[in-house]
Amino acid sequence: MTVQFKLPELPYDVGALEPHISRTTMETHHGKHHAAYIKNMNAIMAERADAPNTLEEVVLLAQKEGNKKLFNNAAQSWNHAFFWESLSPSVQDGPSGDLKAAIEKAFSSLDAFKDEAKTKGVGHFASGWLWLVADKSGAVKLIDTHDADTAITDSSVTPLLVCDVWEHAYYLDYKNERPKFLDAFVSKLVNWRFAEAQYQAARTGSGAWRFPV
Numbered sequence: 286m287t288v289q290f291k292l293p294e295l296p297y298d299v300g301a302l303e304p305h306i307s308r309t310t311m312e313t314h315h316g317k318h319h320a321a322y323i324k325n326m327n328a329i330m331a332e333r334a335d336a337p338n339t340l341e342e343v344v345l346l347a348q349k350e351g352n353k354k355l356f357n358n359a360a361q362s363w364n365h366a367f368f369w370e371s372l373s374p375s376v377q378d379g380p381s382g383d384l385k386a387a388i389e390k391a392f393s394s395l396d397a398f399k400d401e402a403k404t405k406g407v408g409h410f411a412s413g414w415l416w417l418v419a420d421k422s423g424a425v426k427l428i429d430t431h432d433a434d435t436a437i438t439d440s441s442v443t444p445l446l447v448c449d450v451w452e453h454a455y456y457l458d459y460k461n462e463r464p465k466f467l468d469a470f471v472s473k474l475v476n477w478r479f480a481e482a483q484y485q486a487a488r489t490g491s492g493a494w495r496f497p498v
């Protein structure tokens with residue numbers, strides 16, 4: 286029988302990110318947008334006998350087949366779940382340990398990283414995602430992907446954090462002011478403890494976050 290994926294519960298209360306992201310935005314974003322991607326993906330997969338058991342495999346299969354409809358819904362299902370994990374309801378000062386050192390090596394300082402993240406996120410044309418990723422050597426960099434495109438299709442990197450820069454992520458709270466949303470993300474919302482765990486997974490090659498089955 287085909288695996289049917291469930292909408293993951295948020296790792297915090299739906300209103301916990303206020304005032305930076307409102308309860309209304311989260312109810313819509315998680316309860317409507319994210320839920321719809323998972324429902325659509327499940328509907329497509331239900332018609333197949335060869336469905337993989339993990340969402341990561343579904344994303345890679347859809348990409349390999351050039352099945353855009355499946356890819357878009359599967360990758361958006363994964364990206365959103367990873368985005369919820371990338372956010373923290375309590376403000377964290379910044380990374381520590383190995384990740385702190387890697388960010389300072391790549392960007393010179395945490396403040397410079399924040400500036401570059403804001404610039405890249407603001408400069409991203411239309412819908413997509415801003416990622417902090419690490420390669421196996423431990424080097425970190427910022428990348429952006431369009432629409433549903435996801436960092437997990439690049440086997441040379443492990444994602445550490447992601448920010449959703451689709452308008453539905455911020456329009457109710459910030460209207461057209463994406464820079465303010467990105468500023469809130471890098472200054473108030475980043476879950477650095479999650480990023481640190483992902484960084485260790487990138488270095489060791491195991492233990493990276495996976496979509497719950």
Ligand SMILES: [Fe+2]
Pocket residue numbers: 314318365449451453454
């Ligand atoms: Fe989104």
